[in-house]
Amino acid sequence: MEEEGVGGDHSSFVIGLIENRAKEVGMAAFDLRSASLHLSQYIETSCTYQNTKTLLFFYDPMAIIVPPVKLAPDGMVGVSELVDKHYPSNKKITVSRGCFDDTKVGD
Structure with missing residues (x-):
């Protein structure tokens, strides 16, 4: 029996999640197999993040990239805490919120 994620049929998706105060969620799903x-x-x-949970279930990511934990709008748990609570077996990578800002021009 092959180990999950090592030559098996495990997902090849890496997901990036971000949200703002207006309850907008942005998701980038990158498939490592097909680029x-x-x-x-x-x-x-x-406040249960049903849309986000549905997409995470669909992609079944091998890793999820999120910003650091911060207070979410109107009592929502926030995407980082959502990943901690509902997807503990997925690798979680935390990166600065600035890394999600597409308005900055690189040097």
Whole structure:
């Protein structure tokens, strides 16, 4: 029996998640096998993050990139805490919120 993620049929997706105070969630799903990128931006309409959980279930990522834990809007748990609570077996990578800012021009 092959170990999951080592030559098996485990997902090859890496997901990046970010949210703002307006409850908009941005998701980038990069498939390492095909080098394809899937971008999503949506308003999370429930404090249970049902849209986000559905997409994470669909992609079944091998790693999830999130900003550091901070207070989320209107009592929502935040994407980082969502990953901790519902996806503890997935590798979680925390990067500065500035890394998600596409308005900055590189040097």
